[in-house]
Amino acid sequence: MEAFQLLARGVTFNKKKYEADISLFSNGQRETPRPVASGELPASLDFFKYAKGGTQQIKTSVAKPIEASGSGNNQQIPSKKRKRDMDDSDSEIEHYPSKLPHRVTTKGERVPARAETFVEMQKRFSIAGNVMRNLDGCGYSEPTAIQTVGIPILAEGRDLAAVSPTGTGKTLAYLLPIFARLKTPVSSQEDRPGVRAVIVAPTKELAGQIYNEAQKLAQGRKWRIVLFSKATAATLKDPSVRGKVDIIISTPMRLVASIQAGDIQLDRVQVLILDEADRLLDPEFASQVEEIVGCCSNPACQKAVFSATLPAKAEKTVLNMMNDPIRVVVGLKDTPLPNIKQSLVYVAQPESKLPTLIQYLTSPLGYKPPVIVFTSTQARATSLLSELLLAGVMNAEALHAGLTKHQREECVKRILKGEVWVLITTDVLARGMDFGGVCGVINFDWPESVQSYVHRIGRTGRAGREGTAITYFTDEDAPYLKSIANVLLQSGQSVPDWMIKLPKPSKMKRKQMGRAQREQPSVGFKGENVGRSLALRKKDMIAGSKRRAEKAEVGSEDEED
Numbered sequence: 282m283e284a285f286q287l288l289a290r291g292v293t294f295n296k297k298k299y300e301a302d303i304s305l306f307s308n309g310q311r312e313t314p315r316p317v318a319s320g321e322l323p324a325s326l327d328f329f330k331y332a333k334g335g336t337q338q339i340k341t342s343v344a345k346p347i348e349a350s351g352s353g354n355n356q357q358i359p360s361k362k363r364k365r366d367m368d369d370s371d372s373e374i375e376h377y378p379s380k381l382p383h384r385v386t387t388k389g390e391r392v393p394a395r396a397e398t399f400v401e402m403q404k405r406f407s408i409a410g411n412v413m414r415n416l417d418g419c420g421y422s423e424p425t426a427i428q429t430v431g432i433p434i435l436a437e438g439r440d441l442a443a444v445s446p447t448g449t450g451k452t453l454a455y456l457l458p459i460f461a462r463l464k465t466p467v468s469s470q471e472d473r474p475g476v477r478a479v480i481v482a483p484t485k486e487l488a489g490q491i492y493n494e495a496q497k498l499a500q501g502r503k504w505r506i507v508l509f510s511k512a513t514a515a516t517l518k519d520p521s522v523r524g525k526v527d528i529i530i531s532t533p534m535r536l537v538a539s540i541q542a543g544d545i546q547l548d549r550v551q552v553l554i555l556d557e558a559d560r561l562l563d564p565e566f567a568s569q570v571e572e573i574v575g576c577c578s579n580p581a582c583q584k585a586v587f588s589a590t591l592p593a594k595a596e597k598t599v600l601n602m603m604n605d606p607i608r609v610v611v612g613l614k615d616t617p618l619p620n621i622k623q624s625l626v627y628v629a630q631p632e633s634k635l636p637t638l639i640q641y642l643t644s645p646l647g648y649k650p651p652v653i654v655f656t657s658t659q660a661r662a663t664s665l666l667s668e669l670l671l672a673g674v675m676n677a678e679a680l681h682a683g684l685t686k687h688q689r690e691e692c693v694k695r696i697l698k699g700e701v702w703v704l705i706t707t708d709v710l711a712r713g714m715d716f717g718g719v720c721g722v723i724n725f726d727w728p729e730s731v732q733s734y735v736h737r738i739g740r741t742g743r744a745g746r747e748g749t750a751i752t753y754f755t756d757e758d759a760p761y762l763k764s765i766a767n768v769l770l771q772s773g774q775s776v777p778d779w780m781i782k783l784p785k786p787s788k789m790k791r792k793q794m795g796r797a798q799r800e801q802p803s804v805g806f807k808g809e810n811v812g813r814s815l816a817l818r819k820k821d822m823i824a825g826s827k828r829r830a831e832k833a834e835v836g837s838e839d840e841e842d
């Protein structure tokens with residue numbers, strides 16, 4: 282069957298009409314890789330001989346949505362885990378906005394009372410009328426769980442470490458209190474204290490998205506919100522310009538470059554937010570973030586961190602930076618919401634991933650666009666795009682850190698306009714990005730960590746919508762299955778018994794796996810193996826794309842960050 286798929290690549294073929302002929306290639310048996318979440322242990326994976334012991338499914342019940350009254354059911358969670366989280370908590374509440382039940386655990390001294398509606402928040406925290414109208418304009422009628430709890434905490438000036446699943450509205454949970462705390466735009470104040478709030482995010486794309494959200498809320502008033510780039514950083518060198526800035530949104534590297542050049546001071550910052558905090562504490566960013574935190578030297582500076590995942594070590598670090606903090610966890614840590622239907626698909630060999638994906642994307646039954654496909658490296662994203670285009674997959678694009686700023690921005694615009702059906706990317710887009718209505722995520726390459734898995738699949742199933750997440754795994758990935766299988770189990774999905782019984786890979790093995798993922802060769806057969814005419818088409822396509830990239834380059838002003 283695979284041979285048939287390879288030979289037929291790039292050819293439009295009515296598979297339904299010639300079903301009988303196709304079946305000749307499959308030797309009467311379909312070898313199509315299949316989801317194993319509900320299946321048996323593939324013989325080649327039975328390293329530990331679990332198959333004999335049966336492949337009984339573990340099935341935890343999926344949380345039932347609770348009624349708007351808010352009385353009711355907890356998400357079903359393994360009892361051991363539930364106990365651990367409850368021991369942690371000072372209070373436990375449930376919330377239901379966006380159609381999903383959420384269990385909320387808070388820990389800390391004198392936790393401010395939650396606010397059930399935006400109107401209640403306006404009354405308690407004197408939120409400006411225009412911000413309320415803008416909320417309405419965005420279609421936000423009731424707060425999500427993290428908003429009901431997080432907004433009062435921040436609006437009352439407390440430090441906060443918040444963990445809430447992907448797509449549950451964390452951005453608004455910190456933007457709204459910033460506007461409440463800053464009260465009036467700096468331009469209407471006499472002393473022009475400048476830069477009063479700083480939001481740090483790990484990628485330019487995410488910083489840009491937060492900026493757009495902040496602008497939507499700020500409409501109608503003279504808030505000065507700056508998305509930090511080389512160009513804006515240059516204009517802020519002038520103290521009279523800087524003095525009029527309310528909020529800066531930046532990646533760590535860009536902000537630190539300005540701090541080190543003496544072009545910006547953060548000593549009057551009143552609110553510092555670290556979005557995707559655990560990522561910001563990775564070695565790549567940690568020293569820069571430390572420097573930013575150190576420069577926000579105002580003793581009254583309020584600090585808050587947000588993420589869908591916060592491993593224990595990162596949590597300890599952030600809590601140490603804070604003053605009398607409150608910790609909030611919505612749902613279970615590191616656990617996707619049950620509205621994302623997850624499956625693990627066994628594909629045996631790395632070479633089988635491509636035909637499996639092509640079959641999925643060209644199936645006569647169709648798939649629901651748009652989908653996001655994650656690869657482990659930029660080179661694999663680029664080569665996978667070439668292969669998909671050759672196979673006739675429509676409206677596919679690749680977006681990764683190897684593109685210029687202009688190319689990345691243009692691609693994001695096309696995604697937001699709905700012009701991209703298949704977006705191939707790397708972990709650069711795994712966190713925070715909110716492309717409304719993404720129907721599915723495909724992990725073409727195995728994610729390097731549980732956190733990466735949770736954030737990748739969180740690009741779908743946002744704001745209470747449904748989504749699907751498919752993860753391919755090969756024989757080589759099998760030793761790392763257990764941790765992801767546990768995530769599925771914890772979020773209420775079916776997982777075969779043998780997966781849970783697999784031994785946990787050591788730290789050393791996990792490191793090796795990360796290296797192996799990054800060292801994978803390009804995807805596909807590099808032209809010469811798929812026939813001369815296809816190779817020529819591929820060459821033309823690459824030349825065309827280079828020409829377009831060069832053309833785009835002319836218009837681009839700032840390629841850094």
Ligand SMILES: Nc1ncnc2c1ncn2[C@@H]1O[C@H](COP(=O)(O)OP(=O)(O)OP(=O)(O)O)[C@@H](O)[C@H]1O
Pocket residue numbers: 420421422423424425428445446447448449450451452453588589712713714715717739743744
């Ligand atoms: N109160 C609300 N009512 C309806 N939709 C909302 C509300 N708050 C936020 N949203 C929408 O929910 C979506 C997800 O929000 P957001 O991007 O802030 O999620 P997040 O929790 O930060 O996710 P991630 O962990 O992936 O960064 C956005 O499209 C946003 O517009």
